[in-house]
Amino acid sequence: MANTKSAKKAVRQIDRRTSVNRQRRSKMRTFLRKVEEAISSGDQxxxxxxxxxxxxxxxxxxxxxxxxxxxxxxxxxxxNARVKALAATA
Known part of the structure; x- marks a missing residue:
């Protein structure tokens, strides 16, 4: 565990950044999954x-x-290529 004041602060900052990055990554994956689902359903x-x-x-x-x-x-x-290919097959 961190001993110095600066190390404790660094741990707090890392926790905050990790939380924000996890949220951003999750949001990105959700949007990608929506595109994948739309492509697999065939709805151009x-x-x-x-x-x-x-x-x-x-x-x-x-x-x-x-x-x-x-x-x-x-x-x-x-x-984008997959969406265009979907349009070509439809």
Whole structure:
């Protein structure tokens, strides 16, 4: 356990940041899951809407350091491709 005053403060800060990061990661995953569900259901309109809502959340997570920016871009790109493929098959 932390002994010094500064170490105790650092522990408090880490706890706060961990909590915030966990919330952000959970929100990001929820939005991604909504897109996945819309794609699997075959509903093109819902998939487009879900993707439009998920993209800024994902990019904001990258900006805040939850995921790497290339990871976020890759996820958006692949989801976008899948939504477009859904439109082509419909």
């Amino acid at each position: 309109g819902a998939a487009k809407t879900a993707l439009a809502a998920a993209e800024p959340i994902l990019m904001r997570a990258a900006q805040k350091g939850i995921v790497h920016k290339n990871t976020a871009s890759r996820k958006v790109s692949r989801l």
